Amino acid sequence: MAKDPYETLGVARTATAEDIRKAYRKLAKKLHPDLNPGDRSAEARFKEVSAAYDLLSDPEKRRRFDAGEIDAEGQERPRGPFFRDHATADAGPFRTRRGPRAARSGIEDLFEDLFAEREGGERFAFPGGDLSLRLTVPFLDAVNGATARVSLPGGDVIDLKIPPGATDGQVLRLRGKGLPGINGGPPGDALVELAVMPHPLYRREGDTIRYELPVSLAEAVLGAKVEAPTPAGRVMLTVPPGSNTGSVLRLRGRGVARPDGTRGDCIVTLKVVLPPKPDAALEQFLRGWEAGRRHDPRAGLEG
Amino acid sequence: MDRATFCLRARLDAATLEAWIEAGYVRRELSEADLARALLVRDLVQDLGVNEEGVDVVLDLLDQLHEARGALRRVLALLAGEDRRLLERVRAALARGGE
Structure with missing residues (x-):
């Protein structure tokens, strides 16, 4: 799950801070959800790219990542709310100018709404995005099972049950603990990837x-x-x-x-x-x- | 929401918020939609290297885009209620146009 942040941004490991900033800027311009109102997939890519930039733009975090002290996927910073989710739902106009011109692309999603509506789905409702987290687990807690206190980026603190025999890289799904749904859609899930620490003896x-x-x-x-x-x-x-x-x-x-x-x-x-x-x-x-x-x-x- | 909450959630200082209200980026009512818009402006300025003039252009184009999408959405919703086959044909025609 944790992709190499250098790869995500498409820069060499020797890239300067300026190279990294430029690479991020280039990708973010293409992928920012508010600049892609019709493309839901842009949001996932944008979050990946921002997480990579978060890591590599901070010299201390970058040094620690390069030294292997931390993983690519720290606690993901949730992005949003995005304006595009309010642009239609919000009745009050931001601008008074008249005369819309027809958009020529990026409208395929409008049809999905219509067909979903016909099939009895909630109108324009989207499930919330999944949230990826990484939890470091002491060796014996993974071997014997344990309960870990996890704070979610939204501020919730939950007791996560680590099953006995949990393995490194195992992903636990917390239903409904992800990002909130859009227009009444169900919330997404939190996906917690376990990183089991080595043990000095075992x-x-x-x-x-x-x-x-x-x-x-x-x-x-x-x-x-x-x-x-x-x-x-x-x-x-x-x-x-x-x-x-x-x-x-x-x-x-x-x-x-x-x-x-x-x-x-x-x-x-x-x-x-x-x-x-x-x-x-x-x-x-x-x-x-x-x-x-x-x-x-x-x-x-x-x- | 009140200004303090808004500033906290948008990670802005009070002076910047006032400037953005003056510039028309954010409305005085400070709704959730305004918060989302403030976060967009912050991304544009801080991460994407857009300057003040550019923010105006981007917001203006985005507003037009959302208006157009809203208009199209209303047209399609109307079609969906009237003639599903025509709706299918419109979808096919638009898909071809996007190639």
Whole structure:
């Protein structure tokens, strides 16, 4: 959904502020809804172009976008009301001059009104536009489900239910929370795109959670019960004797929550970690450890 | 609406609003339609590089366009009530003209 703002304005990433202003001006002249009273599609394109300009005309926002700190689609600024929606509905004329000349183009929409009316539709009513929003969601809120407070550009604040197992890029539709309808048409929807933040420990593959769990040399060799974090809370994990770096343990039902209430698995890969300071007793043991000298962990490394 | 509300919603200062009323861009009644018109003037001046003389021309042409559209709309509505087949033919003829 978030288009590249440079692409939207048709400028290079190296464009100067002046280039960007010119490109926007050129597009806005063509696309401004009030300069295109018969073309409903101009409005959507105009909003896209203004959002891109909003981002790139602000040096700080542009710098942050270029650095990858923010996305193309921040909270979209709603545009309007547009004068064209009042020009016919409003009885009071703005000008007193007489003598209209017939317009030669851009009137196809007038027919749509007539045919919609015939089919029982509301006269000249248009549904309101959809509003696109982007919501950043902490990793665990997406995995476990959560309720997020979202403020809509119109000023409304709503509690948005993030379903368990929500994914990055998922779009939640809030019916009737978009732009108001025109001439009695229904309001549009708010479309909330979720941006799930990464987690320092967990990685997610579908409904499986993977991460690396450090264990001590003694725990790996001798076996142990250790406490391990999972998105569903901490669990006691049995490290079997003779475990090694790369040993994989599966914690069933401790992964990503599913809509039906069950959970995927959490897969833990062990990583043997030596003590931070060499231990004299360990060194002495290793010097005298014959089997250890014969063990070649690089055997077969090149096929 | 009152001036303060209007200025806030149109993101204008009071002096600019007064100038725009004087220039005839916005009417003293300050209705929703006037607000929409003020936002248009703001876009024209701030974003589209239209100067004061240009705003007059644009608004005048737009008003004419809306008048013409209104007239055509009334004609078509009348036709729609009288003769649907003629309406279809008018639509086809206009579609050809737009090519």
